[in-house]
Amino acid sequence: MNQQGILxxxxxxxxxxxxxxxxxxxxxxxxxKVREIINPLPITDTPNNHEHVEGVIRLRQEVIPVVDLxxxxxxxxxxxxxxxxxxxxELNKMKVxxxxxxxxxxxxxxxxxxxxxxxxxxxxxxxxxxxVKMDDMMALLLDYEKIVVDINPDSGLSVEKVRALGNRKxxxxxxxxAEDSTILRKLLQDTLTEAGYENLQFFENGKSAWEYLxxxxxxxxxSKVDLVITDIEMPLMDGHHLTLKIxxxxxxxxxxxxxxxxxxxxxxxxxxxKVGADDQISKPEIVQLVERLxxxxxx
Numbered sequence: 612m613n614q615q616g617i618l619x620x621x622x623x624x625x626x627x628x629x630x631x632x633x634x635x636x637x638x639x640x641x642x643x644k645v646r647e648i649i650n651p652l653p654i655t656d657t658p659n660n661h662e663h664v665e666g667v668i669r670l671r672q673e674v675i676p677v678v679d680l681x682x683x684x685x686x687x688x689x690x691x692x693x694x695x696x697x698x699x700x701e702l703n704k705m706k707v708x709x710x711x712x713x714x715x716x717x718x719x720x721x722x723x724x725x726x727x728x729x730x731x732x733x734x735x736x737x738x739x740x741x742x743v744k745m746d747d748m749m750a751l752l753l754d755y756e757k758i759v760v761d762i763n764p765d766s767g768l769s770v771e772k773v774r775a776l777g778n779r780k781x782x783x784x785x786x787x788x789a790e791d792s793t794i795l796r797k798l799l800q801d802t803l804t805e806a807g808y809e810n811l812q813f814f815e816n817g818k819s820a821w822e823y824l825x826x827x828x829x830x831x832x833x834s835k836v837d838l839v840i841t842d843i844e845m846p847l848m849d850g851h852h853l854t855l856k857i858x859x860x861x862x863x864x865x866x867x868x869x870x871x872x873x874x875x876x877x878x879x880x881x882x883x884x885k886v887g888a889d890d891q892i893s894k895p896e897i898v899q900l901v902e903r904l905x906x907x908x909x910x
Contacts, residue, residue: 622855622886624848627719628743630750631698631711634686637750639743641844643874644755646699646706648714661762668697668708675699677708683758684738702756702873703766703894709755718745725752725846727791727815740791741846756873756894757794768798768895770805776898779807784908788813789820789841789853806901817841817848821856829862836866837908843872851886858887867907871900
């Protein structure tokens, strides 16, 4: 199968990452988050900026904030500013320009090549969700959603939004949740518990969730799993591949799967459809997620 054919498929457990540099370190960002890469534009300062925000740019009638990744990572400014680039990204329904020092190339890799950093990691790894292992190099995948939420907390999950739904009855429905971010696992636990869903079992990547699901007997599935919620970007096995494996399984295919990810956009919705997802909801729309869960667990 040629590479172009693979690119059009969903559920292959592969991704493409744009490699870029900040200081002497190499980082990667999922191509699905990248709208374009441009030379720096004039930046307009705005009052009361967050320390990591340089200001805003105007790009084809859109006003986009510029996040200086060197400041986020506590790395000195570029020594060759003429090589600097802006990576225009879209995540959590927001567009952001990430200011980097240079961009190299796109690599196609498997999620199996990405390891989660250990809890002892420090420095730049504190912002890292994965370490990409390649033959001749390593690159860090940053938690871009967390970087944005740290700057703008309103772009994250909110328990208060769920409380606004009013008093809700408790539910005994059993949910399996695959989410690699420790912070988001805690937020999902808080928000879904507030929404009445208390029987939650979390896994930190699609592979561990799949190993658990595939180990269950037909009888155990009936008593232990009513619905699966999965992120897309996760080390070892992504959410699209997890969804595909569930829907291809004779014993698991009846279980509703909801993809809850910052990568749910109009352009990418078809990828979740192809792997059989029952619904796809963009972070941070937690109220929409809860309302859809209500419908799926009752059907």
